[in-house]
Amino acid sequence: MSSNLNQSDIKNEIQAALDWRYATKIFNKNKKISDENWNLLEDCLIKAPSSYGLQPWKFLIIKNPKLRQDLRVHTWNQSQVTDASHYVVFLAKQQLDIEHIDKHLARVSDLRGVSSETLTGYRNMMTENLLKSDRFKTIRFWAQRQAYIAMGFLLETASLLQIDACPIEGMSPEEYNKILKLENTGWETIAAVALGYRSDDDKYQSIKKVRFDKSDVIEWI
Numbered sequence: 001m002s003s004n005l006n007q008s009d010i011k012n013e014i015q016a017a018l019d020w021r022y023a024t025k026i027f028n029k030n031k032k033i034s035d036e037n038w039n040l041l042e043d044c045l046i047k048a049p050s051s052y053g054l055q056p057w058k059f060l061i062i063k064n065p066k067l068r069q070d071l072r073v074h075t076w077n078q079s080q081v082t083d084a085s086h087y088v089v090f091l092a093k094q095q096l097d098i099e100h101i102d103k104h105l106a107r108v109s110d111l112r113g114v115s116s117e118t119l120t121g122y123r124n125m126m127t128e129n130l131l132k133s134d135r136f137k138t139i140r141f142w143a144q145r146q147a148y149i150a151m152g153f154l155l156e157t158a159s160l161l162q163i164d165a166c167p168i169e170g171m172s173p174e175e176y177n178k179i180l181k182l183e184n185t186g187w188e189t190i191a192a193v194a195l196g197y198r199s200d201d202d203k204y205q206s207i208k209k210v211r212f213d214k215s216d217v218i219e220w221i
């Protein structure tokens with residue numbers, strides 16, 4: 001990070017963003033996220049961390065208005081689906097396979113200039129731990145958890161850019177899978193995020209944030 005950024009400015013920005021963001025219910029239909037900001041948000045999805053770096057996720061940006069309308073019907077008719085500037089559906093891998101692990105290792109080898117032989121130990125470890133142990137039975141939930149990390153990154157970065165967002169789980173993932181033609185692809189819908197700018201009509205922007213007391217959720221031992 002650039003060293004000429006003032007630490008206290010950064011802290012103030014982060015605090016302000018934490019207090020400013022809220023799950024936006026009504027978006028301004030006419031205000032769009034700039035390409036420059038959107039590229040940054042895509043970068044933050046791509047750079048989110050994942051277990052072993054395996055990135056068992058995909059992010060579908062739904063641009064087509066008809067598709068958005070079809071999805072809205074299966075999202076408790078929430079207006080964010082059609083009215084937000086951008087709508088991202090989060091997918092996770094239903095199962096992990098050796099092809100996916102090798103795809104990742106090929107990238108490691110390429111980008112870091114290391115031979116695949118030097119990665120054999122790492123490959124064996126991932127194979128043992130993820131494909132051959134009991135964990136394999138629950139790998140679908142592991143993949144979903146990874147995708148939620150990317151969601152957190154997206155929400156926080158958006159707020160720092162003063163871009164509004166609403167994470168969305170109020171949907172039928174099965175219907176999404178049908179509409180997005182995901183059946184038998186090995187990918188499944190887990191959630192979505194609508195992003196854009198709040199409408200002045202959204203009363204939720206001015207109501208008090210409700211959280212448990214810090215002492216209820218943070219414990220020092």
Ligand SMILES: Cc1cc2nc3c(=O)[nH]c(=O)nc-3n(C[C@H](O)[C@H](O)[C@H](O)COP(=O)(O)O)c2cc1C
Nearest residue numbers: 021022023025078166167168169170171191209210
């Ligand atoms: C994974 C997830 C799914 C959510 N699904 C919805 C949703 O479908 N519709 C909605 O309006 N809000 C949804 N929310 C927003 C939460 O209700 C909201 O974050 C929570 O009440 C706290 O309020 P705040 O985010 O405005 O501070 C979801 C939040 C998360 C993290």
